[in-house]
Every structure is written in C-alpha cells, then in structure tokens.
Amino acid sequence: MKISIASGKGGTGKTTLSTNLASYLSQNLEVVLTDLDVEEPNSGLFFSGEIVHKEDKFKMIPEWIEDKCDACGICQNACKFNAVLQFGNFISVLPELCHSCYACSELCPTDALPMITKKMGELTHKKMGNLSLIESRLTIGEEQAVPLIKQTNIYVKKYLSSAKIHIFDSPPGTSCPVIEATKHVNFVILITEPTPFGLHDLKLAVDTMREMKKDFGVVINRFGIGNDEVINYCINNGIEIIAKFPNDRRVAELYSKGELLYLQIPEFAHELEKVKNYIYDLIEEFE
Amino acid sequence: MKIAFTSNGKDLDSIIDARFGRCEYILIYDDLSEEIEIIENNDSAADAHGAGPKTAHKLYNSNIDVLITGNGPGGNAAKVLERSKMEIYIGAANKPIKDALDLYKENKLEKL
Incomplete structure (x- = not known):
C-alpha cells in the first residue's frame, strides 16, 4: 500500500503526519517512509x-564544445526551457534550467553538445527497526525537483x-513535483x-x-482554530475527513x-489511530 | 545610444517594472533619434523557469547599451548578460521612465 501525504498549502503538517504515522505503523509492520520534498527534506x-x-x-x-560549433542556432530553437541560448558565436548552457530532454544534443548537426553527468542531489537510506527512511536532498541552486x-x-x-x-512525504503546492510525488501511489492524504x-x-x-483520478481523503490539522468552512466543503463535496488533529x-x-x-500527546495518538485504521481498511480493500 | 527599460507600458510616462525577467514590455529609447521601440515580453509569463535568461537574450539581440531596471537580473540572467557589454542600472522601480531617464543623465542611478 502506497500513500502520499500532500497538502496544497505549505506548513499544514505533512512532515508531522508522515513521520508520526510511519513510526506508529512500524510498531506492527514493515514501513518505508520516503521524503520526496527534495527541496527541503526534514x-x-x-x-x-x-x-x-x-x-x-x-x-x-x-556541454558545449566551441571548436565543433557552427553557431547554427538549432539547439536554441530546440530548447523549450531557455536552458540553451545563443549569443553570436557563443552558446550559453544553464544547467539548472535543463530538463535533460537531449533535444539540443540530438539535433546538433556537428555534435557540439554532448550530454554529460551533473550531480543534482544526494539520497540517504536510514534504517531503524521496522522503519526505513529514504531521503533525497536537492543540491542548492538546482531548480528541477x-x-x-x-x-x-x-x-x-x-x-x-x-x-x-509506503508513506511518501510530498512537497507542498500542486505543481509538477507534487504530481511526481503522488502519481504512483494508491491513496493520497491531503492535510490542511x-x-x-x-x-x-x-x-x-x-x-x-480529481484531475489525476486519485483516491484521497482529508486530515485536518490544528483543529480548533479558524472556522468550519473546511468541514463544510468536505461534506458538500463528498470528501472523507479521516482525522482531526487538535491545535495544541x-x-x-x-x-x-x-x-x-x-x-x-494522547489526543494526537487518538487521532493517529483513526488514520491507522483507515489505512488498514484500505489495505484490506486493496488486497 | 540605446537605453532599455523594464516597463509596464509603451511610452515614456510608463512605470518601470521592478522585475527583470517578467516585466511586460521592454521599452528601448534611442537618445539620438528620440525614437521608441517596444519589445513585448509577456510570453515569459508562461515560463515556469528561465524567464530571466530569455529576457536577457532579447536584450542582447537588440544591441542595448544601457539597461535601467528595478531589482536587477537574477543569477541566471546575470550570467547570460555577462556576454554583452551592456551597462546595468538598478533601483529605478516604480518611477516613470522619463524621470528615470533624467536621473540617468544626471548620473544619479545605482550601477550594478
């Protein structure tokens, strides 16, 4: 069973839920927690x-090889990410913007742009009892998560x-990194x-x-602050509220x-138990 | 001499946009002929990344001598602009272009 913890808004408790849930579940089962918030894994x-x-x-x-280049401009027109730009007889490559699509390299008539490796980050694999933690960290300055x-x-x-x-701690937002961190899972918990x-x-x-046709449920964190509108929204849209962690x-x-x-915090453990039971039901359904 | 401004409009009364890569227009003023040329830059709004280098590229191809802007180009754009001999002046955000032009002539703008 693969579950992503995602949120939309940042700072709503993705890592709080991911770490506590993974540890809690690992009391009985083998659990892998993967931190996919690679820009800021914590x-x-x-x-x-x-x-x-x-x-x-x-x-x-x-990598641009000046001696081989005819300055024809094909590479610049092929790049959709502004990573390869031509300035007169000079080709500027901006590695942070490159999506590794190979288009410039493949289309270059003089082989002046061979592909080379560039370090973008580090992966760490930790183990403690039943729980494995995988954490990847993007190198500072890299723009592509x-x-x-x-x-x-x-x-x-x-x-x-x-x-x-498997628990996957997703990045915040709703853009490409979140899609990549949720598209392979069976269920997504949205924490708000x-x-x-x-x-x-x-x-x-x-x-x-919904666009991705993913099954999902909602967990409300800091319950007690704000207003009832999240609850009303979930009820009106047929979205299950799995648990409500108290503001404390x-x-x-x-x-x-x-x-x-x-x-x-017993009140927190009480709500975490609800998430656990929900996941156990999902596993049963799934199998 | 061609002087470029990151602008929110198409004439000298327009306001200078603080942003470099995502300004709506680049207004180019030729102080000899007193002619104005406009480069549309709103296509960069659709780019998630790389708006700065793209805008810098447009400036390079327009053979600008001086750029007057607000916050100044970011890291990638600055790297790209090193290829040109353009002088860059910053800190002119939210001023009408004609006022910034006067400040430039009086040598009162901050050079990057």
Whole structure:
C-alpha cells in the first residue's frame, strides 16, 4: 500500500503526519517512509537510526564544445526551457534550467553538445527497526525537483518494494513535483488547516487529485482554530475527513525539538489511530 | 545610444517594472533619434523557469547599451548578460521612465 501525504498549502503538517504515522505503523509492520520534498527534506530530523546507504544522484546536461560549433542556432530553437541560448558565436548552457530532454544534443548537426553527468542531489537510506527512511536532498541552486523525485521513487521500488506500507512525504503546492510525488501511489492524504488559506489551497489540491483520478481523503490539522468552512466543503463535496488533529501548543514545542508527538500527546495518538485504521481498511480493500 | 527599460507600458510616462525577467514590455529609447521601440515580453509569463535568461537574450539581440531596471537580473540572467557589454542600472522601480531617464543623465542611478 502506497500513500502520499500532500497538502496544497505549505506548513499544514505533512512532515508531522508522515513521520508520526510511519513510526506508529512500524510498531506492527514493515514501513518505508520516503521524503520526496527534495527541496527541503526534514523527515530525517525526527529519526536517528543507522545510515545503510548513501549515493549521489545525477542528471544529464549538454556541454558545449566551441571548436565543433557552427553557431547554427538549432539547439536554441530546440530548447523549450531557455536552458540553451545563443549569443553570436557563443552558446550559453544553464544547467539548472535543463530538463535533460537531449533535444539540443540530438539535433546538433556537428555534435557540439554532448550530454554529460551533473550531480543534482544526494539520497540517504536510514534504517531503524521496522522503519526505513529514504531521503533525497536537492543540491542548492538546482531548480528541477522532478528528476530527483523520479530517481528516488526508482530506488525505493528497486530495493524496498517488499515493505507492506509506503508513506511518501510530498512537497507542498500542486505543481509538477507534487504530481511526481503522488502519481504512483494508491491513496493520497491531503492535510490542511481549518482556515481560509487552508481551504483555498485544499480546493486546488482536491482539483489536482480529481484531475489525476486519485483516491484521497482529508486530515485536518490544528483543529480548533479558524472556522468550519473546511468541514463544510468536505461534506458538500463528498470528501472523507479521516482525522482531526487538535491545535495544541505542545505540538509546536515537541516538533521544534525533533520529537514524535504520539508518544507524548494522547489526543494526537487518538487521532493517529483513526488514520491507522483507515489505512488498514484500505489495505484490506486493496488486497 | 540605446537605453532599455523594464516597463509596464509603451511610452515614456510608463512605470518601470521592478522585475527583470517578467516585466511586460521592454521599452528601448534611442537618445539620438528620440525614437521608441517596444519589445513585448509577456510570453515569459508562461515560463515556469528561465524567464530571466530569455529576457536577457532579447536584450542582447537588440544591441542595448544601457539597461535601467528595478531589482536587477537574477543569477541566471546575470550570467547570460555577462556576454554583452551592456551597462546595468538598478533601483529605478516604480518611477516613470522619463524621470528615470533624467536621473540617468544626471548620473544619479545605482550601477550594478
């Protein structure tokens, strides 16, 4: 069973839910938690554990060879991402913008743009008991999260597909990185807060999931603040509310120290149990 | 001499856009002929990334001598603009172009 925790709005509790849920479920089952928020992975802050593997991740980019270039301009016209630009007899390659599509390289009549590897990030694999944590971190300055998310998913599929439950901590928003972090899963949990901002971005996230034809449910975090509009929206649109985590100062205190919440806040554990039962039902349905 | 401005409109009363890559128009003023040329730049709005280098490329191809803008080009665009000999002046955001032109002539703009 593969589950992504996504949100639309940032800072609503994706990592809080991902880390606590993964740890909670791993009391009984083998669980893999994969942090796909590669621009700012922080699930690892909540687990010590032993590093079992670490590897660099690369993407392919063109390298301009001046001596071979006729300055014909085909490469610039082929690039849809403004990563290859021609200035007179000079070709400028901006690796951060490159989507590794090979078009410039393949279409160059004089082979002046061969593809070379460029490091884009690092993957770390940690293990603690039943729980494996995979975390990928994009190199500072890199603009493309999708290639690293894709490669991280390939790693997980290759080495950890036997685990019963996979939790994927998704990036915020509704753009390409979120699509890449949710398109391969069986179910998406959208976590939001009961505020006008939370509702606004929840609607965008719901539209995204519907467009992708994904099954999803909602978890409300910081329940007690804001208003009832998120609840009314979910009811009116037939969206299941799986759990409501209470707004509680202790959550912020424990989170800031990198500690798990369910061990120390019974009200949080009570709601987490609901998420667990929901997932167990999903597994039963799925099998 | 050709002086370019990141602009929200098409005449010298237009306001200078603080943004480089995502300004709506590039207004080019030739101080000898006093002619104005407009380059549309709203196509960069559709680009998630790379608006800066794309705008820089347009400027390069227009043989600009001076650029007057607001925040200044970002990292990628700045790298690209190193190819040209263009002088860049920043800090002119939200001023009417004609006022910024006067400030430039009086040497009162910040050079990048």
